[in-house]
Amino acid sequence: MNPTMHAYKTGWRRALIETKVTLTTPSDVIGTLFPLVIGVTVLLFLRGVDIEGAPVSLGSMSMPSLIGMFIVWGGVFGVLGTMVMDRTNGTMLRAKSMPGGMTGYLVGHLGSIAIFTAFSVMVMLVVGLVFFDGLEFASPDRWLLFLAVLVLILAATVPLGAVLGALLDNPNNMALVMLPFMGLIAISGIFYPITALPDWLQAIGQVFPTYWAGLGMRHALLPDSAVAVEIGQSWRTLTMFIVLAAWSAASMAFAPKLLSRMARRESGSTMAARREKMQQDWG
Template identity: 65%
Template structure:
């Protein structure tokens, strides 16, 4: 019990250190914040674009979806990138060599990524609410719904990112993750109504966490009347939480097994081979 507690404390300390380094490094902080602010600036140009019968502009309608996309896309890509690069530079091999090292390593990355996602979501919220007319965040029930969606989304996507990262053994294969994640943005209703897509694509989009995170954030921040433009003319709150919870349970069940299998395959020769391949690739 004491050993387990020590491992988790070590992982949490790692998460705090990684977060502090990122938030105090101008280059890292710029890389974290600038893409979001650029996306908000693009949406700002849509403030004057009205949707027939809707009480908010197209920009305001997409702002909550952008927060949801930030959680899913950022969570998955960050976890995958960390696992892939740490396999190349030997960090995973060093973690494997220490008692409880893999658990502490994973707790550290999960914790730091969760804090990054919470920070960036808060920035988007602070910028978006005063910028876009019609966003509603002035009551405790909306605050609680926003936090609940944010938490369930983070719990769902971070283990999923660990699952996908455990399957990628080289940075050159990152496209195998980036392409489907980017494709899920295209069919998730983030930038337009999902009902504009063919029914079979709507079904695919609704099977993925991206759509439900966007829906949950829209429910938390948009007027209740905006439910009319969603599938079935309602927010489907219970279904949203249920689908995200299913993703969380499934990914948390798979992640430890796949990570254990991945760690068993780590060796000094495997790390050396990856480094050599990267040197050849980059000249």
């Protein structure tokens, strides 16, 4: 078989094993579910809060937004966080020491994050449908839209995580990426309609995928009349697809170069230096 194809195939097997490993590691499952449980619990209390002009409660409206946000967060930080750790513990260097290993590692890692995120999303969807009134998921066109938005968000954010992971050499700099991302959530209309914000904040929010992920999921799961509280009273379906596809294309364009640069620089001594630096910064 063609060695490159073989590396992709082996990487896919890695994705499946990684997924199995993550799902059977209690700390990983709890680490993912815990923030979600908190988020959903908060939303449960918001079921009694009405928004003017919307047919559903704030809780029900925010549930799809939370799903959208989670895919962005899981895609970007699932990939980024593990890559940063894997450069410190030698997983990446090991991959580099085997033929086709780096390709296999990346395919496996990105694939497993995508699978695991999609799995968590399915759990959230079920929770949403059971506990939140007004969510609509009863027709094939809803399913199709939901899946299309899910795939598109993953396609936009998983490579973005890889780009950031290739750029971020020091685990201690994770916060530099995380804090702006958290700030972004506040201006992306996840927990309250974005239209409540000043125009300039709305403009910034609409540059990044988090807003569009939330919008896409609301589009997929809320009754059509909920569009009344969105910008321009429109789901802006085409714009959403274009913006997310643009993020995806941009990340995928940069990722190969940055990843091979990262791979080229990886060695036992750079890893040891990184580890030492991490210990110094912490101790």
